Amino acid sequence: MTATAEPAASQALDEVKIGGLGSSRPRVEDARFIRGRGNYVEDVTLPGMLHMEILRSPLAHARIKSIDTSAAWAVPGVKLVLTGEMAAQRNLAWMPTLSYDTQAVLATDKVRFQGQEVACVVAEDPYIAKDACDAIVVEYEPLPPIVNPEQALAPGAPLIRDDKAGQADNVAYSWEVGDKAGTDAAFARADVVSTLRLHYPRSHPSPIENCGAVADFNNATGKLTVYLTSQAPHIVRAAVALIAELPEHMIRIISPDVGGGFGNKVPVYPGYVCAILCSILTAKPVKWIEDNTGNLSSTGFGRDMYLDSEMALTRDGKILAVRYHATTDQGAFYADAQPTKFKIGLVHSSFACYDVPVGHITAQGMYTNKAPGGVAYRCSFRVTEAMFFQERMMQAAADDIGMDQAEFRRRNLVRDDQFPYRTPFGFLTDSGQYLTCLQVGLDAIGYDDFLVEQAEARKQGRLLGIGISTMTEPLGAGNSREYDILGIKMFDSAELRVHPTGKAVLKIGAQTQGQGHETTFAQIVTHELGIPALDIVVEHGDTDHTPFGMGTYASRSTPVAGAATAMVARKIRAKARKLAAHLLEVLEEDVEWELGRFFVRGAESRGVTIQECAMAAYSNMPDGMEPGLENNAYYDPPNLTWPFACYIATVEVDPETGVWDVLRFVAVDDCGVRINPMIVEGQIMGGLTEAYAMSNMQFQTYDTDGNLVGANYMDYLLPTAWETPGFELHEVVTPSPHHPIGAKGVGECAAVGGPAAYVNAVMNALRPTGVRNIDMPLLPDRVWHAAHTGDDVSGAPPFRTE
Amino acid sequence: MYPSRFRYEAPRTLDEALALLAEHGDEAKILAGGQSLVPMMKLRFAAPGVLVDINGLEGLGHHEETPGGGMRVGALCRHVDLEHSTVLPGAQPTMAAAAPLVADPIVRTRGTLVGSLCHADPQGDWASVMLALGGSVVATSARGRRTIPVGEFVVGTFQNALEYDEIAVEAVVPAAQGARSGSYLKLERRVGDFATAGVAVALESVGEEVVRAGIALTGVGPATIAATEAAQTLVGSRLDPDVVDRAADLAAAVARPRTDHRGTADYKRHVVATFVRRILTAERAPAGAAA
Structure with missing residues (x-):
């Protein structure tokens, strides 16, 4: 496009036309998905394959007195009935978690949550396996269940983890960060202290494809191949090598197409271990496909965190300090998927976008008789809670000092000239234009006009509200100094091979679950080499054929694997330059690059294309040069990337029913350079939809007996197009100063920052009633109750059934 | 999501269907829209031995006005037929208001009004609508035909008044005494x-x-x-x-x-x-x- 304006006759290719940065090229994955030609684990069928089904505990907490499998063995077609006792003979009744705890694979002593794996059956078909599961007789001795942290801490509470030596209570971990003394001193100087208590309810990533595996142990070669729906196949290979004590070079993990992950498919689950063990024991391929209830009731959930917070303020709206205590409900096993050093993820990234001098966070995790996990559901390790807490505290504080919520943010946001900015909890934010984003959002929503409209409506008894959420978040772990999982540093990788005709294959250690890596990672190569995106195929998800990578979660693929891709492409370009010099018969120093082409400085018309260089790499390389055109790169990021977002919602609350509707939703996202704007917008809209679900309708809770409410899609609600509001998207671009192409993570911003915008809007509508907080989801009955009584609905564990 | 073993029958006539019910008694279950029954079978909350699929039967897909502002709705009339009906607006305002609110669009394309009444879920929309309208269910068996007021048809949670050998073939709304x-x-x-x-x-x-x-x-x-x-x-x-x-x-x-x-x-x-x-x-x- 710009080429036409240049006086010199540049022959650079039009980057957008060839599918480079900024091109909204259609997703290449979709061709097979919309034609029904995707290949998921369920589609994998191997000769002689058997089927596995898991028997789950109906009780939340009970001692296992006996397990009688004789009737199950008698069902025709049953090949194996596996219990914890049998797994224990192989030292596989328990396995380590990613948070240095242990988790039962199959229960031996007790069951510790409803839905826990107790036994499994392998049979000729899945119907028989299910029949035989139903025939297993387990005798339980019920124990009192614990369904929230308060009960876990109560004196005389039953000890859930009596399997762990030295574990005398139900505390899974304690952690703190920040400057306690400095924070206390700042609070002593405060004009106003704003407090807030709330509960971020348990939610579930609920990918449309449940977990599943086909384990195929070949007893002739000793090789184990596992088709597995995973976000991190290379970590799984390492974990399987460690857990199952199999040699790592004899393990191949293949993640075919993955039907959504959202953090749910990072961990190793008991079902995978069982499928592998069953394949070893039967010497047959064993397929296990989890059902919806299994997925919702036993695999990694998100959130379930309580906040007890204080903010110290001056009367004119300057934040002096923040401090809070966070309590997490971990379920029966501490199995968070998170960088090992951090016990409550990156919750201390809260307040990173505000100029807050000092802060202090304490945290404690509790064992309860609930499903284990605590995965980062579409977030960079607990930052969803961090940013929700932050933005709810911001709104409460603005109300407490009687200041307009936009003005309060304006007075405290980090200014453009303060970067890089050290946050009170030690992060270094890289860049941003926070005040600009806020203003774009306010202008888009028509902030001042809405306030007038709101005041008019109130006179007629109508409750309108406006809510703002501004936040930055740390995306793209590591660097390797601070971030590792089980000791493995959080870098990522790419391998690029350019074929003789200039077509290329890129192999990455990341793993798409719908993000469109096959589309966007090709665009990065196109940007660096000028090879049209259509000529590049992206491969991932097979540990035998892709480089080691830490996988895709926490919005780390573009920041880390994307950077590795840019770096490997630059290595290729460096070699191609030598080939170009050879072909052009000039010194390398005299060769210049423009997109898709090298040319001779001062004689622009003399040039060779990248494709000609590629052919030369195989057919006409200079003497002494190694043939071929391929390379790899391992990228260890110097810092996380810090996107910024401003989300603003307007709502109307029906005072008679408590039902609230979103009137408008404006999103301003600054995720740095956008590789494929269409995919970025899709990620934002998807995240805002999940944010809406969390704020409006979605939660998992447990009744007093430890029964899970929300173990199926009748009770656990996913929003549909019918109720999801429309979104108005805007952008600001601040390139990341340390990322090779200036990109930042974006996949999770909207799910992280979105919920507070909706909740703040409803709270703003209810402000005349004096209500300060309603816990999510803002169900109509909670809103009605709060509006009618003026009481908060806060922090109470929401277990209510009759 | 693997149901228990069951036998599947697809009769071509009402008499064949009735004969199957007579033969299998309480083991048999009628499959019409299947929007409640099939999920319950997948969860093994329901495990009928025989499924009698009546979708191949002729003459049950209707919904039509009867003299004086009444209504007949056949056992295979889908929610979506009522949602897009040209008969209901004006003539049956309560039914017209309910039709687009039943379940979701996917369920509405398969589920039936009569099936909803038979399912007797207290969450069912049509049972309330038909109860408010003073409607009835027409049941047929080899023994004959009877009309059961909806108030007596729904006897409890997931319980209806049908005998094992009966099929609910129609729901009826009586004539109106004034403008609806x-x-x-x-x-x-x-x-x-x-x-x-x-x-x-x-x-x-x-x-x-x-x-x-x-x-x-x-x-x-x-x-x-x-x-x-x-x-x-x-x-x-x-x-x-x-x-x-x-x-x-x-x-x-x-x-x-x-x-x-x-x-x-x-x-x-x-x-x-x-x-x-x-x-x-x-x-x-x-x-x-x-x-």
Whole structure:
């Protein structure tokens, strides 16, 4: 496009036309998905394959007195009935978690949550396996269940983890960060202290494809191949090598197409271990496909965190300090998927976008008789809670000092000239234009006009509200100094091979679950080499054929694997330059690059294309040069990337029913350079939809007996197009100063920052009633109750059934 | 999601279907839309030995007016047929209001009104609508044919009055005693969610005076609830505000909701009263404006 304006006759290719940065090229994955030609684990069928089904505990907490499998063995077609006792003979009744705890694979002593794996059956078909599961007789001795942290801490509470030596209570971990003394001193100087208590309810990533595996142990070669729906196949290979004590070079993990992950498919689950063990024991391929209830009731959930917070303020709206205590409900096993050093993820990234001098966070995790996990559901390790807490505290504080919520943010946001900015909890934010984003959002929503409209409506008894959420978040772990999982540093990788005709294959250690890596990672190569995106195929998800990578979660693929891709492409370009010099018969120093082409400085018309260089790499390389055109790169990021977002919602609350509707939703996202704007917008809209679900309708809770409410899609609600509001998207671009192409993570911003915008809007509508907080989801009955009584609905564990 | 073993039969005639029921007794279950039965089978909450699929039967897909403002709805008439019906608007306002609120669009393309009545889920929308309208279910067996008022047809949670050898072939709405009005309101957290509470109101009026009224409640008790006293209050009235308030209170009083994750019992009762008031106030408004 710009080429036409240049006086010199540049022959650079039009980057957008060839599918480079900024091109909204259609997703290449979709061709097979919309034609029904995707290949998921369920589609994998191997000769002689058997089927596995898991028997789950109906009780939340009970001692296992006996397990009688004789009737199950008698069902025709049953090949194996596996219990914890049998797994224990192989030292596989328990396995380590990613948070240095242990988790039962199959229960031996007790069951510790409803839905826990107790036994499994392998049979000729899945119907028989299910029949035989139903025939297993387990005798339980019920124990009192614990369904929230308060009960876990109560004196005389039953000890859930009596399997762990030295574990005398139900505390899974304690952690703190920040400057306690400095924070206390700042609070002593405060004009106003704003407090807030709330509960971020348990939610579930609920990918449309449940977990599943086909384990195929070949007893002739000793090789184990596992088709597995995973976000991190290379970590799984390492974990399987460690857990199952199999040699790592004899393990191949293949993640075919993955039907959504959202953090749910990072961990190793008991079902995978069982499928592998069953394949070893039967010497047959064993397929296990989890059902919806299994997925919702036993695999990694998100959130379930309580906040007890204080903010110290001056009367004119300057934040002096923040401090809070966070309590997490971990379920029966501490199995968070998170960088090992951090016990409550990156919750201390809260307040990173505000100029807050000092802060202090304490945290404690509790064992309860609930499903284990605590995965980062579409977030960079607990930052969803961090940013929700932050933005709810911001709104409460603005109300407490009687200041307009936009003005309060304006007075405290980090200014453009303060970067890089050290946050009170030690992060270094890289860049941003926070005040600009806020203003774009306010202008888009028509902030001042809405306030007038709101005041008019109130006179007629109508409750309108406006809510703002501004936040930055740390995306793209590591660097390797601070971030590792089980000791493995959080870098990522790419391998690029350019074929003789200039077509290329890129192999990455990341793993798409719908993000469109096959589309966007090709665009990065196109940007660096000028090879049209259509000529590049992206491969991932097979540990035998892709480089080691830490996988895709926490919005780390573009920041880390994307950077590795840019770096490997630059290595290729460096070699191609030598080939170009050879072909052009000039010194390398005299060769210049423009997109898709090298040319001779001062004689622009003399040039060779990248494709000609590629052919030369195989057919006409200079003497002494190694043939071929391929390379790899391992990228260890110097810092996380810090996107910024401003989300603003307007709502109307029906005072008679408590039902609230979103009137408008404006999103301003600054995720740095956008590789494929269409995919970025899709990620934002998807995240805002999940944010809406969390704020409006979605939660998992447990009744007093430890029964899970929300173990199926009748009770656990996913929003549909019918109720999801429309979104108005805007952008600001601040390139990341340390990322090779200036990109930042974006996949999770909207799910992280979105919920507070909706909740703040409803709270703003209810402000005349004096209500300060309603816990999510803002169900109509909670809103009605709060509006009618003026009481908060806060922090109470929401277990209510009759 | 693997159901228990079952036998599948697809009879071509009603007589064949009836013979299968007679043969298999309580082992057999009729499959029409399957929108409740099939999920229950997948969860193994239901495990019928024989599934008798009646989708191949002729002459059950109808819905048509009968003289005097009545209605017949065949056992294979889908929710979507009623949603897009040209017959219902004007003639059957309560049914027309409910049709687009049943479940979600996917379920509506397969599910049937008669199947919904037979399922007898207290969350079912059509049972409330038909109860408010004073409707009935026509059941057929080898022994003959009988008509069962909806109030007697739904006998409890997931329990209907059919004998094992009977098929519900039709639902009927009787002729009206005046001009029909009314509506259906439902509070749900999401399209396709079970109702937090639902209210059906069916009125028949001569001039501005109500001559017959029916009110029924969805999802606020162990079965669909007829708010008979509330409805009776309206008869002979012109829906003046004090009458409307009394009806709303009486309807809320007969609701028997439970506190659960959809809301507290108090809240559900409040929603019932609010919905009764909203429907009746809206019905009165045009008449008031004309006067």
